[in-house]
Amino acid sequence: MDVSFALAVIFTGIVIVFLVLVLLIAIMMIMGKLLYKPQQPAAPQKPDTPASPHRAAAGMKAAPMPIVESGIEEETIAVISAAIAALTGGAGRIASIRKAAGRSHGKRRAWASAGLRENTQPF
Amino acid sequence: MDIFLNTLQGIAQSSGFAALGSVEGLKYLAMIIIACVLLYLAIVKQFEPLLLLPIAFGMLLANIPVANLNSHAEGSLLYYLYQGVKLGIYPPLIFMGVGAMTDFGPLIANPKSFILGAAAQIGIFMTFFGALALGFTGPEAGAIGIIGGADGPTAIYTTGKLAPHLLGPIAVAAYSYMALVPVIQPPIMKLLTTKKERCIVMEQLRPVSKREKIIFPVVVTIIVSLIVPDSTALIGMLMLGNLMKECGVVERIAKTATNELMNIVTILLGITVGATATADTFLTAQTLFIIVLGVIAFSFGTASGLVFGKIMCWATKGKVNPLIGSAGVSAVPMAARVAQRVGQKENPTNFLLMHAMGPNVAGVIGSAVAAGVLINILTPYVK
Numbered sequence: 001m002d003v004s005f006a007l008a009v010i011f012t013g014i015v016i017v018f019l020v021l022v023l024l025i026a027i028m029m030i031m032g033k034l035l036y037k038p039q040q041p042a043a044p045q046k047p048d049t050p051a052s053p054h055r056a057a058a059g060m061k062a063a064p065m066p067i068v069e070s071g072i073e074e075e076t077i078a079v080i081s082a083a084i085a086a087l088t089g090g091a092g093r094i095a096s097i098r099k100a101a102g103r104s105h106g107k108r109r110a111w112a113s114a115g116l117r118e119n120t121q122p123f
Numbered sequence: 124m125d126i127f128l129n130t131l132q133g134i135a136q137s138s139g140f141a142a143l144g145s146v147e148g149l150k151y152l153a154m155i156i157i158a159c160v161l162l163y164l165a166i167v168k169q170f171e172p173l174l175l176l177p178i179a180f181g182m183l184l185a186n187i188p189v190a191n192l193n194s195h196a197e198g199s200l201l202y203y204l205y206q207g208v209k210l211g212i213y214p215p216l217i218f219m220g221v222g223a224m225t226d227f228g229p230l231i232a233n234p235k236s237f238i239l240g241a242a243a244q245i246g247i248f249m250t251f252f253g254a255l256a257l258g259f260t261g262p263e264a265g266a267i268g269i270i271g272g273a274d275g276p277t278a279i280y281t282t283g284k285l286a287p288h289l290l291g292p293i294a295v296a297a298y299s300y301m302a303l304v305p306v307i308q309p310p311i312m313k314l315l316t317t318k319k320e321r322c323i324v325m326e327q328l329r330p331v332s333k334r335e336k337i338i339f340p341v342v343v344t345i346i347v348s349l350i351v352p353d354s355t356a357l358i359g360m361l362m363l364g365n366l367m368k369e370c371g372v373v374e375r376i377a378k379t380a381t382n383e384l385m386n387i388v389t390i391l392l393g394i395t396v397g398a399t400a401t402a403d404t405f406l407t408a409q410t411l412f413i414i415v416l417g418v419i420a421f422s423f424g425t426a427s428g429l430v431f432g433k434i435m436c437w438a439t440k441g442k443v444n445p446l447i448g449s450a451g452v453s454a455v456p457m458a459a460r461v462a463q464r465v466g467q468k469e470n471p472t473n474f475l476l477m478h479a480m481g482p483n484v485a486g487v488i489g490s491a492v493a494a495g496v497l498i499n500i501l502t503p504y505v506k
Binding site for chain 2: 009022
């Protein structure tokens, strides 16, 4: 075996592979900087006139509290409310929140399955 | 009556059964048994069945005595189909289908993953050295080393260019080890990482715009092809397939590349590569060496990816889980799934799959670049 030949091939090969891929890293980073604009969360709009406690109370009356099954945590209610509000642009109203029918042992929850499916679908 | 008996005798003497009785025939018998074992692995154990099944059946056909149906038997069906391998047509077409099925989003979101894809290619060059030490010629050693890229079409393409007589054993080794990724990798991953490292939860990747996904294949093709022109066929087809998927205006041909074309080429590639494995070329000490060197190549690739993963973990002060480095050895998406599984075993809430897909698809590009480099350097030594 010609050791110098072997080492030359190994050295050249590794250097070129790294060189090409490092170059691609640099280009991808520049491309990301130029093309990716992270979405800024919308700044809360200042109301023209401060809402009076009376109006706020009236607003609360307009959105009746949903009927929530006992045992459901407040955090869960908040998450569901936020999801519905995001999906419907704030126009949706929640009438009631109840637990889904029991799942069989060993199976994922519907939300977990949906999230997993969405993340892994391309692969 | 005599004519009838003479005819029967003639048929018996010229049949394959008569040929199996000789010493040469025993070699054919051994190859038929090996082909049946591979069929068993493909069907029952489901080891990369889409490729191992046609490969095994091609091997079976090539070793039926007297039938003379192998990829080198001029005039036979498989000889003509084999020209697609010999001329380097099938592997790039498969790459086009792979590109049309691959989402490079995780890699674009985290381009540093390219480093892990490059690191895992070190196994290719280490194995190249090992093969030279065992007495293989330079081109043969290059073809054996590419098994470490864990990329079937790349291995077949490189072997077709550098050492076509080794196509059978290298294809069998490459696809068998790709199927064994979930068995080979986890012990190495556990050996080279600490429990604390395996538990690291990585930050969510940023979303990638459609424009970035469309520009990516064009940029990669230009850059890689200009630096390593010998890998243009592989990278070009891979990126063409991806561009067809991402641009969204040629949905019909993107679907054809992923389904019909890919399936047809897979059948032709598998059966003709399998049919190169005749008793004379397969039942040799070289095959045994290739099988051993193949597993060494895989292990080195996994280990070097993990070591670079650890370096990145250290450099980012614990933001990178080193397990994703093991996915740099291509084998898409199996290697990424293994990283996910091993990580989730330590921390059930951890979800590493998307992070591991970055190095995984970077490994495909890395192994194609490595193949181009080896073809460029070693082609003048092909006899």
